[in-house]
Amino acid sequence: MPEPDGSDSEKNLFVMLDTAIAALKTPVEGNDVEKEKAAAAIDKTNRGLKNSLNNVLTVRAELGTQLSELSTLDSLGSDRALGQKLQMSNLVDVDWNSVISSYVMQQAALQASYKTFTDMQGMSLFQLNR
Structure with missing residues (x-):
């Protein structure tokens, strides 16, 4: 996610944290410019950390x-x-x-059905009525 000014956000977590720590260590009392710089640095670090967390969650x-x-x-x-x-x-x-017995029974059934088929093949409907 780009920064509001259009620049790329920092990708290195340690650089982001160092920037935030440096911003927090900077004395800002009575200096509005330094206060805004520190707030901007902390905001940028916050966005960078959120982006990093989103990347980690996506990979996870x-x-x-x-x-x-x-x-x-x-x-x-x-x-x-x-x-x-x-x-x-x-x-x-x-x-x-049991396997040989089953095989022999299946073979006998196949031979019987083949014989019945060949016997019926030569017959017609008129021969069945006799």
């Missing part, structure tokens, strides 16, 4: 968003790893008797 919010995204991705990766371990366990720790 951005980092929070990125950390949230990383956490979500980490959780998603953990879920996928668990699913893959379960799938691997299902493939490796298989009951071979």
